[in-house]
Amino acid sequence: MRRNNGGNYTNPCLTMHQPWASLLVYGIKRVEGRSWPAPIRGRLWIHAASKIPEAETIRAMEDFYREIYAVNGIKDLKFPENYPTSRLLGCVEVVGCIKCEELQSWEELPEGVRLEGQTEYCWLCEQPQKLIIPFEMRGQQGVYNLERKIYDGAARGLRPVEPPYPVKFPLIDPRDPFSLKPGSLTCVSSNSKASVLKISSSLGNVIASARVAATQFSRENKGDYCVDSEAETPVSSRTRNKSKGTAETEEMVPHITYSTNDQYCQPDQ
Template identity: 75%
Template sequence: MRRGHSSGNYRNPCLTMHQPWASLLVYGIKRIEGRTWAAPIRGRLWIHAASKVPDEATIKAMEDFYREIYAVDGIADLKFPEYYPVSRLLGCVEVVGCVRREELACWEMVPEGVRLEAQTDLCWLCEQPQKLLIPFEMRGYQGVYNLEKKIYEAAIRGLTPVEGPLPVKFLLPNPQDPFSLKPGSISANVPETRTSELERSSSLTAAIAGARAAATQFSKKVQDLETTPQTNTAQSVRTLPLKSESFEEDTTPSANLSETSNKGALTSNNKEKISPIKYEEITRPSQPSSGGLRPHPGAPSKGSISPRGEHMKRKRDRPHE
């Protein structure tokens, strides 16, 4: 099973997600993070927004989806984020468990709107969102990875709790075991045959279909970007992870309410109404003038490459033996 840069040894785990899903999770609107792989951690999970800029259609589709599923539980007025920043660490949530889609869809102990979020193979159950008052820039990686110590120390001081529209408490089967809420753990609490689906209004059905289509289309755009042949030297030099560049592989339609990979910059849709702090400016020591990126801890080291012109010049100047 694919994992991040650290294989199970998580100190301050972080997950890079695409917008608008990342902000919706940190704001407590999104309570289920859908994946095709089980959550490898319990407890605090930092959320980082990838650099791929969402278009207006994607944002509208996801906001419409959440309006409709909250309406099922009688919540009519949702306050969405004013903007969806990219390439930023946004905040964190508490991952309390992970169950299969079929289990969540039939779990009567949670609100109906939460059950409607079960759109992926495996569902990470998230509580207690907290956001950074001022998101700051950092790079992202594939899967779940550890935040660097300096980033963590800077971020932990800037958190503030978020009161979601309808906070949910997912009860553990065994309160003494934080990993007890896992795939198969609540099967005994649901009927053997799946209960009939909620009677859905036409607007709810359309919102669910729109959210699926938006996520699938978003994944396709990202895949197209990643598979486009590089045509010049500047584009081809990408041996090190770029800032906030995720290589997430969950791009199938089954992961349709999550995200894929990214590359982009802020647009008018993501206009900075506050000025995010660049982590490099406040904590990172001065870098060499070459501007080289520092590899992530645990990542393969990359040797420096001499420019071809300099190499040939030294060869010409070498005395004949």
């Protein structure tokens, strides 16, 4: 396991809504989108919030992932049988965090992974593990530390997950866990023309459906969990809330928000 060098976190955890939480722990979701950069590297525990996802939301997101995996030839994608709520589900390894445009133009990655990059900051996740028995617990805002007693029990109940299409995100400097950070790929790509992601009509349709589902989810759950959309440093959720207040917050929904750039949003004609 990589060391966690991201600040005052011992056993960092992130609360996410379903179905995004389970999709991440099952290794289907490889990029966690946020409006703020990842404050940690290493193991990140994933907790599912209490909101029960609607069938339409689950269907929209599963269709989205079917399509982007099909781009890389993966046709038989197996999704979780259920999406539990108010549970600690497992963990992933956060190996880097880059800007959306960096991920979308990173030609060394499979195209399906690049299509996942649709938010301002993209947390790059590997090595998913799930709990044999998810732990019931309450979540918190932002990235927070698991209670020691919960961590001790959860660490013994982890089992590796075999992702449907494993991806290794290469660090720029393997000796520095934070070498893959926002802006770090600019120099790598500066001498080559960034490729444009071609989006088929079918993929364009599921992207639109996923966007509608995520937007509707956001309206219905306003205020459930909030994060500071301008947090630039790995500070606690309490510090973010105190300094920011409630005027400009966004809920902790790990859904995809889509770029307005036509080259990424419009299907091929």
